[in-house]
Amino acid sequence: MKVIKSFRFRLYPDKAQIAVLQQHGGTVRFIWNKLVEFTREYNKTTGKFPTQGMLQKEIASIKSANDFVRLPHSQPVQINAQKLSRTITRAFSKENKAARAKKIAIATAKEDKKALAKALDYAFPKFKKKSSNTDSLFYPQNFKIGKSRVFLAKIGWIKFIKSAELTGTPKTVSIQQDGDQWYCCITCDTKVKTVQKKPVSESTIVGIDLGLTDFAVLSDGTMIKNPKQLRKHLAKLRRESRRLSRKVRKETGKTQSGKAITTYSNNGSKQVNKVNRLHRKVRNIRKDFLHKTSHRIITTYDGVAIENLDIKAMMKDNSKAMNRNTSDASWYEFGRMLDYKSLWHSKHYVKIDRYAKSTQRCNNCGSIRKMELKDREYVCLACGAKQPRDFNSALNIRDDGIVILLQREAKEKIATKTIKNTVGTTGINACGDVPMGTSVRQEQNLPSYTARVV
Numbered sequence: 001m002k003v004i005k006s007f008r009f010r011l012y013p014d015k016a017q018i019a020v021l022q023q024h025g026g027t028v029r030f031i032w033n034k035l036v037e038f039t040r041e042y043n044k045t046t047g048k049f050p051t052q053g054m055l056q057k058e059i060a061s062i063k064s065a066n067d068f069v070r071l072p073h074s075q076p077v078q079i080n081a082q083k084l085s086r087t088i089t090r091a092f093s094k095e096n097k098a099a100r101a102k103k104i105a106i107a108t109a110k111e112d113k114k115a116l117a118k119a120l121d122y123a124f125p126k127f128k129k130k131s132s133n134t135d136s137l138f139y140p141q142n143f144k145i146g147k148s149r150v151f152l153a154k155i156g157w158i159k160f161i162k163s164a165e166l167t168g169t170p171k172t173v174s175i176q177q178d179g180d181q182w183y184c185c186i187t188c189d190t191k192v193k194t195v196q197k198k199p200v201s202e203s204t205i206v207g208i209d210l211g212l213t214d215f216a217v218l219s220d221g222t223m224i225k226n227p228k229q230l231r232k233h234l235a236k237l238r239r240e241s242r243r244l245s246r247k248v249r250k251e252t253g254k255t256q257s258g259k260a261i262t263t264y265s266n267n268g269s270k271q272v273n274k275v276n277r278l279h280r281k282v283r284n285i286r287k288d289f290l291h292k293t294s295h296r297i298i299t300t301y302d303g304v305a306i307e308n309l310d311i312k313a314m315m316k317d318n319s320k321a322m323n324r325n326t327s328d329a330s331w332y333e334f335g336r337m338l339d340y341k342s343l344w345h346s347k348h349y350v351k352i353d354r355y356a357k358s359t360q361r362c363n364n365c366g367s368i369r370k371m372e373l374k375d376r377e378y379v380c381l382a383c384g385a386k387q388p389r390d391f392n393s394a395l396n397i398r399d400d401g402i403v404i405l406l407q408r409e410a411k412e413k414i415a416t417k418t419i420k421n422t423v424g425t426t427g428i429n430a431c432g433d434v435p436m437g438t439s440v441r442q443e444q445n446l447p448s449y450t451a452r453v454v
Helices: 015-046 052-065 074-091 094-110 113-120 229-245 266-300 320-329 331-344 389-415
Strands: 002-011 136-139 143-145 149-152 156-159 169-178 181-191 205-210 214-218 222-225 249-256 259-264 303-307 348-352 377-379 386-388
Touching: 002 331, 015 052, 015 074, 015 136, 015 169, 052 074, 074 094, 074 136, 094 113, 143 169, 149 169, 205 266, 205 389, 214 266, 214 389, 229 266, 229 320, 259 266, 266 331, 303 331, 303 389, 320 331, 331 348, 348 389, 377 389, 386 389
Parallel strands: 205 303, 303 348
Antiparallel strands: 002 181, 136 169, 143 149, 149 156, 169 181, 205 214, 214 222, 249 259, 377 386
């Protein structure tokens, strides 16, 4: 089986190479902004959006008018037309159209002109700022990978720290700026050894309930503590951000969309790098925790069942502090890691329905009771069972996940014609001997809860 794997390495360019990378990255950003400006003007004039071919022709006209655009390689410049075209297409997806209409309705009701302008521009391409320090260069060709260096057309060889061995055939290289650091992302077409998944079993499938107090509670009683890295660095981040807000910005004499472009002084630029380094530190610690936790779970169990959370809806009416903690937990990224790592290791992975009431349902008898956020113990009013709220939810997630996995397993067997004498017969259940909509747990007694803090 072939999968796409991406390897990210820290680049160590010298001063001359840094200047070239910044120049090329600034040129690509300039082209993007020019294309966004062209797109908006074209839309105002015709009421339509330009196609990718029209955007590529516009790049050619920009090149003829600006000689410095020819300095970078043509591929990082031309890819802007494709990216912008995709962004426009995504702006008209059902989700974005619904979100945009909702924002427009709210802004119109409040009679807020600024909010209405932002709502009308929601999901459409936006201008890129130089101050964000997130320039990038994309090379689908014209690159070479050495032992600990990478060759880029019109730039040359750049050293990087090879923290992992590349597997597969390199297909693309992307250079990314993160503040005062540069990174190289190499995408490889990799062959993964296909192993037959083990049969679905209650003892080897784990349900995961995600939370804030504990990052995750597993259906076998394991508790994974939430590191809350942002909270540990929040005081320092606030202090450095206040210092940045007091730095003076000066006008460059240039304008964009009718607004004067300003930039920080030298001390302001240094302070921007300080704030960026702090954010990068928190981000790297969080990502390290998510990778280690997801890898440990995938290699320990034969399958994972996780809840499909509507994180945007959860953050709608909460306090600012709670929303900050929710964002810091990165539940969506954790689920994404479990998804692709389960594919690599031939493990089962399933997301249960977000409306399955896993928190409100008793795992022992199946009765439903409403639970407030402050209620940390589930006490069933029907059978009297008592157990921690998150553990009860993890058990329900596991049971619902096993039902879905059994259905999926049966469909795969039918598709590969491994089930014999099933054609024309009646009374076949897609879940084997398990009726639809019932729990697959065989024991009637409530499972013991033994917490193991990880």
